[in-house]
Amino acid sequence: xxxxxxxxxxxxxxxxxxxxxxxxxxxxxxxxxxxxxxxxxxxxxxxxxxxxxxxxxxxxxxxxxxxxxxxxxxxxxxxxxxxxxxxxxxxxxxxxxxxxxxxxxxxxxxxxxxxxxxxxxxxxxxxxxxxxxxxxxxxxxxxxxxxxxxxxxxxxxxxxxxxxxxxxxxxxxxxxxxxxxx
Numbered sequence: 001x002x003x004x005x006x007x008x009x010x011x012x013x014x015x016x017x018x019x020x021x022x023x024x025x026x027x028x029x030x031x032x033x034x035x036x037x038x039x040x041x042x043x044x045x046x047x048x049x050x051x052x053x054x055x056x057x058x059x060x061x062x063x064x065x066x067x068x069x070x071x072x073x074x075x076x077x078x079x080x081x082x083x084x085x086x087x088x089x090x091x092x093x094x095x096x097x098x099x100x101x102x103x104x105x106x107x108x109x110x111x112x113x114x115x116x117x118x119x120x121x122x123x124x125x126x127x128x129x130x131x132x133x134x135x136x137x138x139x140x141x142x143x144x145x146x147x148x149x150x151x152x153x154x155x156x157x158x159x160x161x162x163x164x165x166x167x168x169x170x171x172x173x174x175x176x177x178x179x180x181x182x
Contacts, residue, residue, distance in 0.1 A: 023115040023142070026179025027091070031061035036090030036119070038078070039070040040107060043155040044162045045097040046070065048124070051166035052094055052173055060174060066090045075102035077109035083117045092177045096124030098147075099154045104129035105136040108147060112140045122176035124169065126152035148172045 027033060035053050039046040046068075053065035067089040069082065086093055093114045098104030104125045111123035125133050127149050137145040150169055157165065 023112075023145075024118050024120045026120050026177065029061065029178060030056055030092070030174065032063050033091040034064055034066035034089065035062050036067040036086045036093040037065060037069075038082075038086070038093060038095040038110060039068065040074040040096060040098070040103050040110075041070055042074055042097055042099045042103055044157055044159075045099070045154070047159060047162045048097055048154065048166050049094055051163050052170060055166065055170050056173070059170075071106075074100075075106050077106050078113055083113050083119075086114060087117050087119060090119065093119050093121045094124070094173060094177075095121060096148075097150075097154045098123070098125035098129055098133065099152065101129055101132045104132045108133045108136040108145065109140055111147060112137065112142050112145055115142075115145075120177045120179075122173045123147035124150060124173075126150055126154055128152035146176070148176055 035056050037049040037053050039049055050068070056062040057064060067086060069085070071078065095110050096107050098107040107123050107125060111121040114121040125147050129152070130149065133147060134143070137143050148169055150165060154162070154165065
């Protein structure tokens with residue numbers, strides 16, 4: 001019998017080195033890479049993701065936006081089949097937008113699943129749901145997992161405001177996908 005104490009808050013006692021070990025290696029640049037977009041169905045998410053994808057191809061040399069899918073349910077993390085499709089079709093993934101509690105938790109879980117499959121993932125959450133994101137990262141065994149935070153809400157923005165938000169967050173998206181560990 002183990003003497004371990006279970007923490008009902010979902011917090012993990014795993015070490016940072018162990019939890020970050022499963023994250024994908026970052027490429028040195030986006031030049032020539034295929035970008036995948038995973039829309040979680042929240043209002044304005046697909047417009048935001050498409051705009052970011054276009055900016056990555058036009059300004060950062062990404063080869064294409066090679067796969068775009070919309071989740072069947074925003075509150076459920078992606079399954080292995082979807083992760084496998086992305087692993088076959090793209091080199092990096094952008095997902096979100098976490099603009100509510102359950103979709104924010106699922107977006108973080110999605111990002112971690114892509115990372116563990118070898119795909120660098122940029123996850124976008126609004127600032128109203130940071131606690132939800134942190135709790136899901138802990139539950140997934142990656143308490144130090146990082147995502148991109150933007151001002152809440154995203155859903156009520158006009159199309160021009162969504163495009164401006166994409167432009168504003170582009171440096172963070174690039175920074176999340178590209179690293180010095182290539």
